[in-house]
Amino acid sequence: MVRKRRHIFPSTSLILVLVVYTLVQLKDAALAQEPNDTRKIAFIETNTSIDKNEVTIGDKIKFKVRVKYKDDITVQFPEFGQQCGVFTVKEIGPIDGPKREKDGYFIIERYYVLSSYEIGCATIPSLKIKYESVQGEGEIVTNEVTVDIKGVLKEGEAASNIKDILPPVDVPTNYKRLIQWVFVGLGALLLAGIIYGLVNRLKKQSKKLEQELVKRSPHEVACELLERLSQENLIAKGLIKEYYYRITDILRHYIEDMFGLLAPEQTTEEFLVEMAHTNKLEENHKLLIREFLEHCDRVKYAKYRPSGAEIKETYDIAKRLIDETVERLKEKEVSVG
Numbered sequence: 001m002v003r004k005r006r007h008i009f010p011s012t013s014l015i016l017v018l019v020v021y022t023l024v025q026l027k028d029a030a031l032a033q034e035p036n037d038t039r040k041i042a043f044i045e046t047n048t049s050i051d052k053n054e055v056t057i058g059d060k061i062k063f064k065v066r067v068k069y070k071d072d073i074t075v076q077f078p079e080f081g082q083q084c085g086v087f088t089v090k091e092i093g094p095i096d097g098p099k100r101e102k103d104g105y106f107i108i109e110r111y112y113v114l115s116s117y118e119i120g121c122a123t124i125p126s127l128k129i130k131y132e133s134v135q136g137e138g139e140i141v142t143n144e145v146t147v148d149i150k151g152v153l154k155e156g157e158a159a160s161n162i163k164d165i166l167p168p169v170d171v172p173t174n175y176k177r178l179i180q181w182v183f184v185g186l187g188a189l190l191l192a193g194i195i196y197g198l199v200n201r202l203k204k205q206s207k208k209l210e211q212e213l214v215k216r217s218p219h220e221v222a223c224e225l226l227e228r229l230s231q232e233n234l235i236a237k238g239l240i241k242e243y244y245y246r247i248t249d250i251l252r253h254y255i256e257d258m259f260g261l262l263a264p265e266q267t268t269e270e271f272l273v274e275m276a277h278t279n280k281l282e283e284n285h286k287l288l289i290r291e292f293l294e295h296c297d298r299v300k301y302a303k304y305r306p307s308g309a310e311i312k313e314t315y316d317i318a319k320r321l322i323d324e325t326v327e328r329l330k331e332k333e334v335s336v337g
Helices: 002-039 175-215 220-231 240-259 266-277 285-299 308-336
Strands: 043-048 054-056 061-069 074-077 087-092 098-101 106-115 120-124 128-133 136-141 145-150
Touching: 043 136, 061 128, 175 220, 220 240, 220 308, 240 285, 240 308, 266 285, 285 308
Parallel strands: 054 145
Antiparallel strands: 043 061, 061 106, 074 128, 087 106, 098 106, 120 145, 128 136
């Protein structure tokens, strides 16, 4: 019996060793596999916020959605119709970002302007934000946001507190005040007549001036208008944009009257396209007109503030274009004749 026990003990020990070794190998395999699976999961998270949690009925609420992600991920924000739960969508802001943070993550945001006409605790529902990464497509859900919407009546005030309007009250006739109002009315009529006469007179003078300008050549009209613009001294008065609007208008009308191009009715881009296909202007004049109009547009629309030298150069270019183009036209007429 003693000999049999000695043979059983080594067999049991060998089995235990094999079991322990197998468990260790399985554990190592699991630990080795876990980081690889983790790396396959794209990191993305989102949160929402509002600029105020308590509003009056009809007030606007700025609802902001913020997404934080890492690696190469494309985010698609939800597109609303006119409603988001009980809220009306007043405005959808542009997408801001992505912006790279110091920790290597990217931030992208978008805001929505909402309002509601229902009183009480209202909830902005959770939104589904879709995204796409190298691992495929997915979506995350934002948190819900609660807003307390109050009515226009103060706390404790009821609609029954509103009193009815008072009955009409007899007002005694005040003849002195009546006479005063009659004189005021007559004075207003007299003043209106004087203003009407002055305006009508100015219109006649303006019409007469226009008729005089029509009789003269486009070159003469443009030169006179440039001279008047110079005498008005708009630059010294700080009216730089007004000056550039006027000088652009003078040159555009000159080009239309002289060459039949619809310069005043077109944008700069449209006019430049039409000008490029016409043979009525020399190539050097086309280039000069392009530079002139682009410089004027920067001052008029891009808040560019020109120097004194640039302002003078703009005037000189306009005068040069008017003088040189009419000379070229005369030379062509002579050569054809």
